[in-house]
Amino acid sequence: MFNNVFSINNYSIFISSSDYLEIKNNLLSYSKDYSMWFIKSDFSLFENNIVNFGQSYGIRLSSCNNNSIIRNVIFNNSKYGISVSLSNNNTILENVFVLNNNGSIQAYDDGLNNSWYSNLESVGNFWSDNNGSAFHLIDGESGSIDIFANYSDYDKDSIPDYYELEVGLDITINDANDDLDGDGLSNFEEFTLGTFPNNPDSDDDGLIDSVEVDLTTDPMFNDTDNDDLIDGLEIQYGCDPFSNDTDMIYFLRSLSNLVFQEKNKDRELLVS
Structure with missing residues (x-):
C-alpha cells in the first residue's frame, strides 16, 4: 500500500490477519478513530507514513509480531502516537513523535521484546517531549525505554537530521525559522504540520501552504x-x-x- 491520502475516515487503514505487507509513503489525517489499526498481522513494514490529527491512536498494533515501524512522522493525535498491545518482537525506530496524547507520554507498550532503539546503529526515535534527555520512557507494563532518544539532531533545531536531508535542509545549522520555499511558513512549522518545506504548495491545489493554514483548509489534501x-x-x-x-x-x-x-x-x- 503506497502513496495514498486518507482523510476523515473512521479507521484510515484497518488490516487483520495479513502478513508480509509493505505500507509506505501514505498520508493519514483527521481519522475519527485509530488512523492505522492492525490485528494479528506479522512480518510487515510500515515506513515513511505521515499520521496526524487523529482523534485516537495514530498507529495501534493488537496481537501483532515481528513488524518494523520505521521513519514515520506521527503528530497531534489525541491519544498515543503508537500503541503496541499484546504484540511482541516489533521494531519501532527512527520515528518522529510530536505532541501526541495531548503532550503527555506519546507511546504505549505492554508486549515482549519490542525494540525502540538500535544498539548497533545507536539510533532511537525523536520525541518532542524529551527535553534533551537521551532516555525516553514508554508507557505500559513492558517497561520499554528508548535510550537513544536524541539520536540525530545535529544542529539542535528540533528537526530530525534524516528529515532535513530528505527535504534539502541543512543539518549543520539551525534553520528551523528559515523558510526554504518562501511560502510564509518556517521550516519547523512545515515539519510539525506535515507540509513540504521544499514545496510552497504541498498539495498542488493552487493555494500556498500559509494561505491554507490561515483559511484552515488542509494544506496536505487538495x-x-x-x-x-x-x-x-x-x-x-x-x-x-x-x-x-x-x-x-x-x-x-x-x-x-x-x-x-x-x-x-x-x-x-x-x-x-
Whole structure:
C-alpha cells in the first residue's frame, strides 16, 4: 500500500490477519478513530507514513509480531502516537513523535521484546517531549525505554537530521525559522504540520501552504470538503471549501458568467 491520502475516515487503514505487507509513503489525517489499526498481522513494514490529527491512536498494533515501524512522522493525535498491545518482537525506530496524547507520554507498550532503539546503529526515535534527555520512557507494563532518544539532531533545531536531508535542509545549522520555499511558513512549522518545506504548495491545489493554514483548509489534501473541486478553484470562484452542498453549482455559475462576459467583450470588439 503506497502513496495514498486518507482523510476523515473512521479507521484510515484497518488490516487483520495479513502478513508480509509493505505500507509506505501514505498520508493519514483527521481519522475519527485509530488512523492505522492492525490485528494479528506479522512480518510487515510500515515506513515513511505521515499520521496526524487523529482523534485516537495514530498507529495501534493488537496481537501483532515481528513488524518494523520505521521513519514515520506521527503528530497531534489525541491519544498515543503508537500503541503496541499484546504484540511482541516489533521494531519501532527512527520515528518522529510530536505532541501526541495531548503532550503527555506519546507511546504505549505492554508486549515482549519490542525494540525502540538500535544498539548497533545507536539510533532511537525523536520525541518532542524529551527535553534533551537521551532516555525516553514508554508507557505500559513492558517497561520499554528508548535510550537513544536524541539520536540525530545535529544542529539542535528540533528537526530530525534524516528529515532535513530528505527535504534539502541543512543539518549543520539551525534553520528551523528559515523558510526554504518562501511560502510564509518556517521550516519547523512545515515539519510539525506535515507540509513540504521544499514545496510552497504541498498539495498542488493552487493555494500556498500559509494561505491554507490561515483559511484552515488542509494544506496536505487538495479537496478539503471532498466535492471534486480543489480548494484553489473554490476560493477563486467564491465557493465554500468546507461545504460540498452547492459548490459545483456556484462553480458552474461563475464559469458561465465568465464565458458570458468574454462573449460580450468579443461582440463589443466586433461592433467597434
